[in-house]
Amino acid sequence: MNIAELPDIQPYSLRKADKEKLLNTTLTSLSRHHYAYCAPYRKMMDGIGFDPKKDYHYVDLMFLPVQLFGMIELCSAPKEEIVRTLTSSGTSGQARSLIFLDKETAANQTKVLTKIMSSFIGTKRAPMIIIDSESVIKNRNLLSANVAAISGFSLFGSTRMFALNEKMELNTELLKSFIEQHESERILIFGFTFKVYRHFYKELIKAGIKPDLSNAVLIHGGGWKKLENESVSAKEFNKKLNDVCGIRRVYNYYGMVEQTGSIYMECEYGHFHTSVFSDIIIRRAHDFSPADVGEEGIIQVLSILPKSYPGHSLLTEDKGILLGEDDCSCGRLGKYFKVTGRLEHAEIRGCSDTYDGKIN
Amino acid sequence: MTLMTEKLTDIEYLFPKEPSMDNLVHIPGEETFSENAIAYLDALAHILNKDPRAKNYPDVATFAFFCRKGNLLQLKKKYLYGNSLRLGRGLIFHITPSNMPVTFAYSLVFGIISGNVNIVKVSSKKYAQADIICNAIYELSKERKHQIFSTRHALISYNAECSASTYFSSICDVRIIWGGNDTIDEIRKNKLPPHSFDVTFADRYSLCVINADKFNAEKSPEQVASGFYNDTYLFDQNACSSPHLIVWLGTDENVETAKRKFWNNVYDLVKVRYILQPHSAVDKLATFYYQAVQSERIKKADMPDNLIWRTELKELSKDIDNYRCNGGYFSEYKASSLRELSNVFTNKFQTLSYYGIEKEELIQFITQLKPIGIDRIIPIGKTTEFSLTHDGFNLIDTLSREIELL
Numbered sequence: 028m029n030i031a032e033l034p035d036i037q038p039y040s041l042r043k044a045d046k047e048k049l050l051n052t053t054l055t056s057l058s059r060h061h062y063a064y065c066a067p068y069r070k071m072m073d074g075i076g077f078d079p080k081k082d083y084h085y086v087d088l089m090f091l092p093v094q095l096f097g098m099i100e101l102c103s104a105p106k107e108e109i110v111r112t113l114t115s116s117g118t119s120g121q122a123r124s125l126i127f128l129d130k131e132t133a134a135n136q137t138k139v140l141t142k143i144m145s146s147f148i149g150t151k152r153a154p155m156i157i158i159d160s161e162s163v164i165k166n167r168n169l170l171s172a173n174v175a176a177i178s179g180f181s182l183f184g185s186t187r188m189f190a191l192n193e194k195m196e197l198n199t200e201l202l203k204s205f206i207e208q209h210e211s212e213r214i215l216i217f218g219f220t221f222k223v224y225r226h227f228y229k230e231l232i233k234a235g236i237k238p239d240l241s242n243a244v245l246i247h248g249g250g251w252k253k254l255e256n257e258s259v260s261a262k263e264f265n266k267k268l269n270d271v272c273g274i275r276r277v278y279n280y281y282g283m284v285e286q287t288g289s290i291y292m293e294c295e296y297g298h299f300h301t302s303v304f305s306d307i308i309i310r311r312a313h314d315f316s317p318a319d320v321g322e323e324g325i326i327q328v329l330s331i332l333p334k335s336y337p338g339h340s341l342l343t344e345d346k347g348i349l350l351g352e353d354d355c356s357c358g359r360l361g362k363y364f365k366v367t368g369r370l371e372h373a374e375i376r377g378c379s380d381t382y383d384g385k386i387n
Numbered sequence: 388m389t390l391m392t393e394k395l396t397d398i399e400y401l402f403p404k405e406p407s408m409d410n411l412v413h414i415p416g417e418e419t420f421s422e423n424a425i426a427y428l429d430a431l432a433h434i435l436n437k438d439p440r441a442k443n444y445p446d447v448a449t450f451a452f453f454c455r456k457g458n459l460l461q462l463k464k465k466y467l468y469g470n471s472l473r474l475g476r477g478l479i480f481h482i483t484p485s486n487m488p489v490t491f492a493y494s495l496v497f498g499i500i501s502g503n504v505n506i507v508k509v510s511s512k513k514y515a516q517a518d519i520i521c522n523a524i525y526e527l528s529k530e531r532k533h534q535i536f537s538t539r540h541a542l543i544s545y546n547a548e549c550s551a552s553t554y555f556s557s558i559c560d561v562r563i564i565w566g567g568n569d570t571i572d573e574i575r576k577n578k579l580p581p582h583s584f585d586v587t588f589a590d591r592y593s594l595c596v597i598n599a600d601k602f603n604a605e606k607s608p609e610q611v612a613s614g615f616y617n618d619t620y621l622f623d624q625n626a627c628s629s630p631h632l633i634v635w636l637g638t639d640e641n642v643e644t645a646k647r648k649f650w651n652n653v654y655d656l657v658k659v660r661y662i663l664q665p666h667s668a669v670d671k672l673a674t675f676y677y678q679a680v681q682s683e684r685i686k687k688a689d690m691p692d693n694l695i696w697r698t699e700l701k702e703l704s705k706d707i708d709n710y711r712c713n714g715g716y717f718s719e720y721k722a723s724s725l726r727e728l729s730n731v732f733t734n735k736f737q738t739l740s741y742y743g744i745e746k747e748e749l750i751q752f753i754t755q756l757k758p759i760g761i762d763r764i765i766p767i768g769k770t771t772e773f774s775l776t777h778d779g780f781n782l783i784d785t786l787s788r789e790i791e792l793l
Binding site: 067070071073074075076091092094095098099312313314315325342344346370371372 | 666672676691
């Protein structure tokens with residue numbers, strides 16, 4: 028599947044039946060592609076019973092648990108064609124994942140991210156404040172998930188300003204002068220949810236500063252990570268930021284390094300949306316069958332982008348609820364859903380763990 | 388002397404309730420299976436049996452049953468042979484598991500009946516079972532008859548940051564470390580006195596061997612399945628003795644029939660009794676894919692849902708113990724004979740549970756093939772029962788001194 032084949036398609040423009048057709052073809056052909064070019068993937072598919080000759084409905088295609096990318100190197104392109112390797116730390120205690128990108132997949136990720144973002148914030152670049160420290164992006168070939176996201180979203184900035192110093196402290200002077208300098212322009216702000224909350228919102232409160240960002244647009248994602256106990260609801264998050272800097276347009280997104288590009292943006296009604304480039308299926312843990320609308324389950328994410336690694340159909344460790352399809356009040360077509368949390372690690376009974384602390 | 392209590396401040400005292408452990412160092416070991424010890428444990432069993440809360444916990448009831456005089460006298464007959472003169476080694480420091488609620492109590496009992504004084508580190512995780520047992524030990528200490536004997540042990544709890552392990556290690560005669568391997572490494576950083584030693588229960592791997600020809604003739608397959616359930620799902624398949632590998636013996640045709648009959652029966656039980664954690668379902672899938680990549684020609688067997696995950700192997704490799712997952716994940720292999728298995732055993736293998744195999748054959752298997760590993764050969768359904776022989780140690784012999792008298 029080449030994204031160039033969909034040059035003019037709008038991200039939220041396909042109804043269920045049309046999208047199904049598109050996904051059946053593209054996702055099945057991706058499964059075949061990875062089966063042919065990724066030896067470990069082929070062994071997995073042979074074991075689970077995938078038939079490369081069969082035409083699958085995409086709901087019946089196999090999915091890989093995301094944690095596998097931390098256990099096995101999975102690459103479907105010749106190693107010499109890999110231009111970038113993304114890495115995520117995974118959840119605590121897990122090995123970090125490696126995601127191999129060739130030129131085509133990397134370019135498609137950028138194209139699709141641009142398409143999705145443009146439909147929310149327009150195509151015009153704007154001055155951009157990044158709620159992070161510039162030091163985190165001074166990196167080499169190996170890109171962490173954070174850096175990948177920052178550099179992806181940076182494309183929308185005409186100029187960029189990193190709001191945090193190396194100690195992750197808010198540089199209030201720099202922030203003030205940047206806002207003054209771009210007084211008449213619409214400013215974009217990007218950051219990870221927990222960093223925006225801890226290093227931007229809380230720091231502004233502490234410093235007693237109320238910058239005027241009423242004309243700005245905030246894009247944030249990535250959830251709360253280790254700050255789960257500090258987390259606030261989306262509504263509260265937006266209200267608090269509005270209180271401190273007057274910001275009104277806040278967009279959260281759901282995404283992961285294993286499927287960079289085809290992110291799920293939150294609409295004005297607080298729902299995450301699948302685009303024509305992606306889909307989600309909520310699965311029941313009991314038998315992995317698709318859950319009904321309104322029923323909580325494990326989130327499976329699908330994306331038509333991953334070609335250089337077999338990440339087009341993944342089972343996440345997140346729980347979510349499908350809210351509907353093609354009928355969100357915001358008018359965007361496609362499935363819309365909410366994320367309800369992480370899958371808890373079960374308390375496992377057994378006799379192999381006497382250590383009461385964390386071993387590093 | 389207030390050495391211990393001065394040094395160690397972050398300790399939670401489960402029994403006795405006041406920190407008074409310093410005297411433990413000076414109490415001598417007793418005879419193994421002493422009358423006092425047997426009377427004490429029998430009284431403990433009585434208190435546990437009367438506790439209405441204990442009825443909700445089969446593991447507590449089983450423990451109480453183990454402590455009964457009748458059982459202990461039988462064990463005495465089996466383990467105290469000849470005219471051997473035996474005394475406990477002295478002070479035993481037990482580091483017990485955080486995810487098996489009752490193991491700490493068995494560890495204590497092993498220490499008591501072999502004649503020792505005991506400091507038992509109980510997990511800081513709270514279990515009702517531990518609460519019930521500690522409470523019974525406390526109640527017993529108030530009975531005049533058992534007052535003095537009650538001063539021979541302490542149950543405590545503390546987290547990994549506490550330096551208590553260093554101190555207890557420096558004064559104990561034997562240190563019992565229940566795994567995992569990381570814990571053993573961590574605890575071993577603390578020095579023991581020159582004469583002292585460790586008894587370690589490392590991470591192990593277990594399997595179950597079923598004779599298909601016999602199983603097909605079984606009139607009560609549901610009972611075999613129930614035993615298998617107790618070996619596996621009852622403890623989320625996370626006890627060291629829980630089988631992860633199922634080996635079938637018999638003709639191709641018989642094995643196919645037996646598999647169907649066996650798993651149908653297990654499934655009926657699991658469906659009613661077991662609650663599958665969502666994360667376990669994802670872990671099983673991930674384990675399967677990982678195993679698929681690292682092994683050759685494995686296949687997932689068809690099952691109606693994720694309760695039982697069966698991975699069918701065409702060949703059995705030495706690294707099979709790497710591919711395991713809790714909560715009902717089984718690798719299955721059809722072997723031509725027990726002999727074939729002995730090639731893959733390593734010292735990680737602990738329990739071989741069996742169905743439909745004659746004892747004579749099992750004895751021959753051990754004596755002729757001398758497998759590495761395999762410390763226990765136990766009928767299906769009985770793998771989680773505690774015995775005084777554990778991981779190849781005769782605990783009575785290990786935890787006591789035999790005095791040579793000529």
